[in-house]
Amino acid sequence: MMKKNISKFLLIFILLGLAVGVSFNRYLTFLATLSAINAIAVMGIVVISGYTGQLNLGQAAFVGLGAYTVAILGVSYGISFWIAIPVAIGVTAFFGILMGIPALKLKGGPYLALVTQTFGEIIYLAIMNLENFTGGPFGILGIEYPSIAGYTFSGLREYFFLCIAFLSVCYFLCRRIVDSPLGLVFTGIRESEDAEQSIGINTMYYKIMAFAIAAILGGIAGTLYAPFIGYISPDQFRWYPSLLLVSMAIVGGINSIGGGILGAFVLTFLPELLRLTDQFRLILYGLLVIAMLALLPEGLVSLYGKSWSEIRRMLSTRIQALRSRKLSQPR
Amino acid sequence: MLEVSGLTMAFGGLKALNNVYLSIGRREIHGLIGPNGSGKTTLINVVTGFYSPTRGEVRFKGNDVTGAPPYTIAKRGMVRTFQNINLFPEMTALENVITGHFFQIAPSLLSVILRSPSYREKEAKARNLGNEILEFVGLYPDRDMKARNLPYGKQRVLEIARALMTFPQFLVLDEPVAGMNDQESDIVSGLIVKLRDERDITVLLIEHHMRFVMNLCEKITVLNAGGVIARGIPREIQNNKEVIDVYLGTRREKHAEDR
Numbered sequence: 001m002m003k004k005n006i007s008k009f010l011l012i013f014i015l016l017g018l019a020v021g022v023s024f025n026r027y028l029t030f031l032a033t034l035s036a037i038n039a040i041a042v043m044g045i046v047v048i049s050g051y052t053g054q055l056n057l058g059q060a061a062f063v064g065l066g067a068y069t070v071a072i073l074g075v076s077y078g079i080s081f082w083i084a085i086p087v088a089i090g091v092t093a094f095f096g097i098l099m100g101i102p103a104l105k106l107k108g109g110p111y112l113a114l115v116t117q118t119f120g121e122i123i124y125l126a127i128m129n130l131e132n133f134t135g136g137p138f139g140i141l142g143i144e145y146p147s148i149a150g151y152t153f154s155g156l157r158e159y160f161f162l163c164i165a166f167l168s169v170c171y172f173l174c175r176r177i178v179d180s181p182l183g184l185v186f187t188g189i190r191e192s193e194d195a196e197q198s199i200g201i202n203t204m205y206y207k208i209m210a211f212a213i214a215a216i217l218g219g220i221a222g223t224l225y226a227p228f229i230g231y232i233s234p235d236q237f238r239w240y241p242s243l244l245l246v247s248m249a250i251v252g253g254i255n256s257i258g259g260g261i262l263g264a265f266v267l268t269f270l271p272e273l274l275r276l277t278d279q280f281r282l283i284l285y286g287l288l289v290i291a292m293l294a295l296l297p298e299g300l301v302s303l304y305g306k307s308w309s310e311i312r313r314m315l316s317t318r319i320q321a322l323r324s325r326k327l328s329q330p331r
Numbered sequence: 332m333l334e335v336s337g338l339t340m341a342f343g344g345l346k347a348l349n350n351v352y353l354s355i356g357r358r359e360i361h362g363l364i365g366p367n368g369s370g371k372t373t374l375i376n377v378v379t380g381f382y383s384p385t386r387g388e389v390r391f392k393g394n395d396v397t398g399a400p401p402y403t404i405a406k407r408g409m410v411r412t413f414q415n416i417n418l419f420p421e422m423t424a425l426e427n428v429i430t431g432h433f434f435q436i437a438p439s440l441l442s443v444i445l446r447s448p449s450y451r452e453k454e455a456k457a458r459n460l461g462n463e464i465l466e467f468v469g470l471y472p473d474r475d476m477k478a479r480n481l482p483y484g485k486q487r488v489l490e491i492a493r494a495l496m497t498f499p500q501f502l503v504l505d506e507p508v509a510g511m512n513d514q515e516s517d518i519v520s521g522l523i524v525k526l527r528d529e530r531d532i533t534v535l536l537i538e539h540h541m542r543f544v545m546n547l548c549e550k551i552t553v554l555n556a557g558g559v560i561a562r563g564i565p566r567e568i569q570n571n572k573e574v575i576d577v578y579l580g581t582r583r584e585k586h587a588e589d590r
Contacts, residue, residue: 176443181429184429199405199431199494
């Protein structure tokens with residue numbers, strides 16, 4: 001019995017450790033908050049790239065759009081965080097739909113990856129060059145913590161709880177979507193667009209809907225990120241963080257909302273705990289992603305609830321498959 | 332029900348279909364036969380909107396649907412299956428058929444997020460219908476199996492079940508019994524007759540299995556090299572000299588070689 005649930009215990013143990021860390025250590029609290037923010041953006045990748053099968057290498061651009069919306073509205077116009085959130089949702093949904101349009105003709109694949117990455121670069125260049133609006137390369141400074149009814153989420157721990165609350169709500173709503181027939185339609189786009197068309201489903205409409213959902217989740221992450229860091233600049237939202245977000249999804253499990261969250265926490269904490277410098281971080285991410293795709297294509301989350309012997313069996317069949325080159329593609 | 336006139340489909344210099352006329356009445360079970368490469372699947376692809384024809388017209392229930400997107404044609408009640416089974420392999424059998432009912436319920440994003448009462452009702456209805464249809468085609472015991480783990484014959488039947496979940500008036504089946512043994516194909520044959528008798532569904536089907544086509548279809552159209560060379564009731568087709576020459580003759584020779 002004990003053995004069967006070993007990874008469940010491990011998860012509870014990690015969560016407990018995290019809770020203790022957050023209550024005593026400011027640095028761990030900082031990392032946990034950042035993880036929660038990343039996790040919201042990664043959930044978007046799970047929806048668009050995991051469920052719907054459209055590889056999106058531009059997610060950080062939507063985080064940026066959300067962050068800049070909050071920052072510009074807050075710093076330049078003094079508009080409250082709580083009003084900026086729906087505005088950011090509208091802005092990111094609009095740009096998400098815009099990015100979805102070229103995707104309609106591409107049916108996934110490497111060209112779509114190029115389009116999404118290029119789209120991210122376009123947003124980056126736009127932010128860089130609209131200096132009057134965005135401060136250009138100098139970014140925006142002095143973004144304030146949000147407050148509600150006279151209470152300000154000013155402390156690190158207070159802000160952590162705010163982010164966890166946002167993460168929980170986003171998780172809850174995402175689960176509702178992916179567990180509904182809409183989730184089946186998204187999965188169907190990944191599995192066979194022709195089959196969906198043949199049963200009367202307008203795949204274009206739902207593909208764009210999935211892009212919009214992913215963009216909105218990125219935007220929400222951005223609205224939380226801006227006040228947390230207090231200073232934003234264009235290079236924080238370029239292709240590198242986009243790739244990082246995709247790596248998080250792959251490591252945690254790109255086909256599961258919970259997996260995405262797990263991946264965000266693991267990849268935010270791991271390099272910090274190992275005290276790695278920037279170059280070594282990249283190597284670590286790269287190695288982890290390759291190892292995951294080779295050994296655990298469903299991500300770390302696929303270990304959940306399994307006993308050691310089951311895990312060993314899983315890995316050995318996978319290694320055998322690799323040896324015989326019968327590679328199954330991650331879905 | 333379906334009127335195809337002057338249909339031509341050219342891929343570069345190759346005319347896969349050349350001036351094809353086809354007319355199918357309500358509650359008809361219509362067979363489409365012809366040697367490999369004669370344009371049968373191309374015809375189905377044009378009729379169901381997967382290809383836009385070079386020339387010609389497709390009318391379904393009196394409406395011009397030439398070159399309309401496939402999903403709009405499916406919504407009008409003409410639903411197809413594929414020669415190479417086209418299921419959602421990672422979904423369970425039940426999830427496959429529920430997706431088949433999706434366009435009928437099409438819940439909005441907001442209603443899904445809020446789990447509105449009307450959405451919950453629709454979702455429960457889709458699930459019940461899914462279970463019913465699986466019961467109807469005999470796949471209920473396999474409802475929680477992933478589609479890709481089902482045996483071949485069951486996958487074909489599941490694809491028909493998914494098509495039925497759209498409540499079609501017109502089913503287009505591309506080789507529904509390919510790879511099945513006689514016993515399995517008799518079951519499909521019985522299913523098609525039942526669909527016509529109980530649900531008034533019109534059927535157009537491509538099949539190479541001659542016994543199946545001759546026993547099941549009321550009318551048959553024979554294609555060769557992109558053109559119609561014969562049409563009529565099975566007896567007429569069996570006795571048509573041209574058909575015997577280009578199609579049945581070669582098939583017999585081929586079968587003789589195989590055995």
